[in-house]
Amino acid sequence: MAANLDHLEEGYLASNRIKWLTHLFSLITIAGLTAGSYATMTGHQIAYGISREVPWGILTASFAFFAITSTGLCLIAAISHAYGVTPLRPLGSRSVYLAIVTTVTAFMLLAFSVENPWLLIYYNAVSPSLTSNIWWLSTLYGIMSGCLFLRFAFLISGSKGAALSFGIIAAVAAVGANNNLGGLFTLASDPPIWFGVQLLILFLASAVLSGTAAIIIFTVLAYVIRKKRIIGEAQKALETAATLMALMIAIVLVVTVARFYTMYFSDIPDPGIVAAQALINGPLAVNFWGFEIIVGLIAPLALLLITRTKSIWAMTLASSMALLGAYVQRFDLVYSGQIVPKFSGWNELPQYLHYFPTGPELIVVIGAFGLVAFGFLLGERFVGKLFRLY
């Protein structure tokens, strides 16, 4: 395997520019780790902007963002390798690698959003609670990341059969983990703004949407740093991914409309409506209409339809916008579930509870993005040739 690894290195990517960038992103990651460690030592309610009433903040939202993206990447890898969607194959190996990187990032964020992360690993095993979404999602993401590591190792060593088997297990675990992530914000939030059968479809479609957007962006970046043009099979693969992304955007749009439609025209408790109002016409309206709907869904869909998913720059721009929209969507998902005071009308409580991330929280989030960029550059440099072998 070591010999194989040497063969996979893209030697000419060891340029000063790439090295400098890699160091920069590693420093950003270290800053994030330092800020997270500081918060763990001093206490989250001191270092972070969270409170008794809003105990989940931007770190939980960012965890959801990276975990859902890793599910999407894992699924793309599975459908390209295992389920015979051959046009996507040139993106398969890179998807596996990036799924690992984003899962590790998600775990980093989970570790810094939980007060005693070391206990999570231990008690998840010795004191499991099968009714808990957190237990299922951390267990299934654990299985998924383990299978992805094995799959990647088998890809490097050339054992395609074993790689395929672990890829399928990883994909199944990923779907389960993703559903439980959705279930966490669906069932643990109070008031219950987030519930309904369509939410599972929303989360799955959203995962594939984020996954396709991420793989398009990183594939284009991989060609940019190699100073090569995207042609042939790679071009075809990106076009297929962009078509898939357009389809997912359409599904997410329909489900988003359906979610609010059922909320307003079905017999549900009032507090849910108050939380929905926060998104439609309240403090989260700019996030919802501006970022989630226009930047995240309508604009990328229009861009992809106008260019018929043929233009690389258009699909890169659409993917970037979709990912930005997805990030804001995760934030709104987490925040809107806690935004309505549980005893409205008492103690002169405001209509909506306030939350704003603090410096350490933002540094941890920037560190997480740095970790993804750092992992991407390392991968392109040290196992870059694997990504051309599919």
Add this chain to the structure above:
Amino acid sequence: MESMKSNNGTLSGNNGKVSLEERRRFLSLGLKITGVLAGGSMLSLVPVKRAKAELLGAGVVGTYSYEPHYAMLIYNDRCIDCERCLEACKQTNNVPSYGYRITILGRKKIGIAASKMIREFLPVLCNQCNRPPCVRVCPTRATFKDKKNGIVMMNGSLCIGCKACMTACPYNARYYNRDTESVDKCDFCFSRRLQNGETSTACVEACPAGVLFFGDLSDQKSEIYNLLHKPEQEIKVLRPESNSKPNVFYL
């Protein structure tokens, strides 16, 4: 309630006159239907139509599941916000200054003389729900419903601090205690008092206005049982829409 009473009377063929015994039997059925006997899933002051719907839908008539089945009854109109309950709770359970296990909410409302606004207070603590959302979401079983007495307890050493229970709790009854590195909540003073043989909680003992009553609902002779089962009484629970079946009742 009037229409329900007359319905009952007609059924008994008593020309609208209902004996005291029949009335009691009917009210007891009403309590069972509306869930108070099942740990209080509903208000007994739900509209008549809804109570009938509950009757049609009720497959199983609830009984008290625990022995002892601890519960609290709060006469919130007696509360004067003296905060002695808060103080007693803090001292008894070592609650830090940044947290609380029991709190008193307040708001202005129109008094009996319509022109005057008066203050209304509402003591709120963990409702020791029969269907506790916090227990369901906990990934490590750090919080659990005691099988014997039904109190929702914390095993702090298992708590990972994910705070899912805090978001899930309909009553904002939980906080993260930095000193013990775990989520903390009211346990009806079980660890500090009840398990040492005492029969009441610190807040109940400290209350000078007779707002709080604590007791065992599985004992039909207990004061709280009789207070809760008085005929024609409107018993309320907080946030019934969460369907968590609380064991803290308000009068």
